[in-house]
Structures are given as structure tokens and as C-alpha cells.
Amino acid sequence: MGKTEAGRPGPLSVAELNTQARALLERTFPDVWVEGEVGRISTPPSGHLYFSLKDSKASVDTVVWSSNAARIGFPLQEGDRVLVRGNLTVFVGGGRYQLVCRTVTPAGEGELRAAFLALKERLEREGLMDPSRKRPLPFLPKGVGLVTSPSGAAVHDMLRAIRDRFPAMRCVLVPAAVQGDGAVSSLVDGLRRAAAVDGIDVVVVGRGGGSLEDLAAFNDERLARAIVATPIPVVSAVGHEIDVTMADLVADARALTPTAAGELVVPEASVLRSRLADLLRRRGLNLFPGLIEEHRQSLDVLSSQLAGRLRRRVDHERERLDARKRQLLLATPRGWVRERRLAVTALARRLDAAGLARVGRARASLAPQASALEALNPLAVLGRGFSVTRRIGDDGKHVVHGAEGVSAGDRIETTFAAGDAILSEVEERIPRDLPEA
Numbered sequence: 001m002g003k004t005e006a007g008r009p010g011p012l013s014v015a016e017l018n019t020q021a022r023a024l025l026e027r028t029f030p031d032v033w034v035e036g037e038v039g040r041i042s043t044p045p046s047g048h049l050y051f052s053l054k055d056s057k058a059s060v061d062t063v064v065w066s067s068n069a070a071r072i073g074f075p076l077q078e079g080d081r082v083l084v085r086g087n088l089t090v091f092v093g094g095g096r097y098q099l100v101c102r103t104v105t106p107a108g109e110g111e112l113r114a115a116f117l118a119l120k121e122r123l124e125r126e127g128l129m130d131p132s133r134k135r136p137l138p139f140l141p142k143g144v145g146l147v148t149s150p151s152g153a154a155v156h157d158m159l160r161a162i163r164d165r166f167p168a169m170r171c172v173l174v175p176a177a178v179q180g181d182g183a184v185s186s187l188v189d190g191l192r193r194a195a196a197v198d199g200i201d202v203v204v205v206g207r208g209g210g211s212l213e214d215l216a217a218f219n220d221e222r223l224a225r226a227i228v229a230t231p232i233p234v235v236s237a238v239g240h241e242i243d244v245t246m247a248d249l250v251a252d253a254r255a256l257t258p259t260a261a262g263e264l265v266v267p268e269a270s271v272l273r274s275r276l277a278d279l280l281r282r283r284g285l286n287l288f289p290g291l292i293e294e295h296r297q298s299l300d301v302l303s304s305q306l307a308g309r310l311r312r313r314v315d316h317e318r319e320r321l322d323a324r325k326r327q328l329l330l331a332t333p334r335g336w337v338r339e340r341r342l343a344v345t346a347l348a349r350r351l352d353a354a355g356l357a358r359v360g361r362a363r364a365s366l367a368p369q370a371s372a373l374e375a376l377n378p379l380a381v382l383g384r385g386f387s388v389t390r391r392i393g394d395d396g397k398h399v400v401h402g403a404e405g406v407s408a409g410d411r412i413e414t415t416f417a418a419g420d421a422i423l424s425e426v427e428e429r430i431p432r433d434l435p436e437a
Helices: 014-028 107-126 153-165 183-196 221-229 246-250 258-265 269-281 283-330 333-376 378-383
Strands: 032-042 049-054 059-064 081-091 096-106 143-148 170-175 202-207 234-238 253-255 388-393 396-399 411-415 421-425
Touching (some): 107 246, 153 258, 183 221, 202 258
Parallel strands (some): 202 234
Antiparallel strands (some): 032 049, 388 411
16 A cells, blocks of 8 residues: 555555455454355366355355365255355455355254364364374274164174174174164263173274264264273274264274274284284294293393392492481581590590500509519518517617617517517527537
């Protein structure tokens, strides 16, 4: 858009006008449901589908792109009443606004289809249809559970397909209503009972095709959540290829028909026997026992090495933990006091030992001197039968070394080894006659 010399917005081109109108319509009407009568159908080679949608008062041009047109599940004819879902836009080249449809359903099924799409969007947001959530089917099941009507054609199609492929396969039929009042509860209970049968590790739930009203039970939220909650894989097999139900979308696997479900859940026994025979014919199969024993021996060696490494690792970590404990003890006042008390106790023991050793060495060095002193000890002499005699005078007591040290009339004191003493008076000094040389 340009501007005039006065600064006012300049005129729009036709393309600009149509483009802005398209943006406005697409923002305002991004998702609309419209019911009306089909008129003026056009199917060019591009595969797109063009028709008008009208009522008694107005009409609107409608287009279904080829990718969505191929999914319309019924032949669209002029005069049909339909319910469409899509968004409004403007065809810039022609200046006409039109309704771009994503889905087209018969008007009689409009409410059911709308409810189905709303539930589908909600369960998609919860992740119930996420491929990563879905479980793989067992390659060779021990048994197959069939939750369906015992009187319908679907059960016969399932059983015939299973028996043709694997005659010895165990099949358990769990009867359930597939249409009408109580069908949802019957199917939910059938899934629970089938999963509880010992040896059943995959279950098929299904019926033949029909209208949206006929398939209402298989589009019910309660059955969808029961399929997800079933502890073993579930295969949904409802009707024909064009009949896609909520059960198909949330099941672990979808079979387009009941017959296809039987073919999906079991392998062909003849193919398995052929493959097994090929394996047995291979000479390399004889090497398996030796290879297994060799690998077992290698595993024993590795296990022993691993155990040794683990023990060493545990011992190392225990030493590290003890060191950390000591560091933590020293980091607290109580720990510091405890460590210091232990150190003082150790020093006291060393001091006691050193003192005892010092006393022992001193005692050993004093022993000779004690012996010498003992020899000089007068009491020791007295102990051998001798005594000490002292003269008692006015100036005290004096040791008498010989008889010449006393005179008649002197008082003397004689002391013995036990410490006892006697007093006596000298009557006479008798000189000892020594033998002549």
C-alpha cells in the first residue's frame, strides 16, 4: 500500500484487498461446522472436490482438497444433506470466499461424527494414540482371546483365519454384545475376563462393519480406556477398511477386517516348520553347545575379576570414609577434645613406661653400691653374732675398741643386732695372752 502526498493511505490493489480479506476470514473462522444440502458437484482431474453447500436462504462455495476427498467414506451426490467441518478463506484470484472442508459426513450422523472427532482430539492430547505407547504383539502367542459376539460372522472369520495358519493355536471366545444398550459394559468386561485367562497373551476385540450408530460402542470412551488399560496387547478388528473407530485408534494394532485380525495374531505353522528345518540342517548348529560352554567360562572369569575389583574398591572407599570421619571429628570441639584426650592418654602411658624404665635402670646401677654399703653396715656385722660396746662416761658414750679402753668400775653398754642392749659394770680387765710368734 502506497501513500499520497498528503500522507493519507494510498489505494489498495485488488490482490492486496483479497489477501487482507483472506487473512481476516481465516483468523475469524478457523474451525466451523456447517450443515446443508450438496449442490453443483465438480471433480476436476486434480482430485479436488468442489460443490456448493446451501439451504433455503443461501449458499456457499465449498472445496475439499484431494488429500481429504479420498477419505470421504460415502459417494457424495447432489441433494445429500451433509455436515462439514473446515475453515473460511478467500480465493485471492477470483475474489470469492469459500469453505475449505476437512471432513464431510452425512447429516444424520453429524452429532455422532462431531462427538467422535472431539473425543479423538482429547485422547490424542492425552497420548493414548501415541505409537510409542503401543505394545508389540507376541511372535508366537500361547493363546488368543476373542472378545466378540458368538453369533456374528466376525468370530467365524477370526477362527477360520487362525486355524488355517496355526491349527494347534488355543483360542478362547469371550462372548460380548457388540451393539445396542449394554454393549460398552459387555465389551469392557470381556476384555477384563480375556486378560485374566491363564495362557492368553493377546486379545482381539471386534465385529463386522456398520453405520456410525452400529459402531457406537467401539467409539465409546470407556471402551477406549479399557483397551489401553488391558495388561496384554489388544488388536482391534472392526468392519471394513473405511470404518475407523476409536478402538482402532487406541489399540496396540489395528486389523482392517476380522479375517485380517486372525492372520495378524498368529504366524503360519508351515513357515515356522520350514525355518526350523533349515536351522537344523545347518552344521554350525552343532557348534552351539561348545560355544555356550566357552562363553560360560568367560563369564566365570569376568565375574571373578569383577568381584575382586569390587572388593578392592570397597576397601579403598572404606579407608577414605574412615579418614573423612577422623577429619570430621577433628572439625568439631567434641572431636578435638576426644582426639586430644586420646593423645594425652597415649603420652601418659609412654611417660609411665619411661619412668618405670628409668627407675629400673637406677635400681640396677645402685645395686652394687647398696651391696658395698651393706658390707659396711655395722648392723650387718652384728647380724653375724658380733656386738658393739660403748663406755658410758660423763661426756657421753664412746665405742670401746679393746679392753684397754675401759677400767675396773666403768659402766659399759653392749648393743646386739636386734637393737637390744645391756648395761654392765667392768669388774676386771683381763688381758688376752697372744701366742708367741
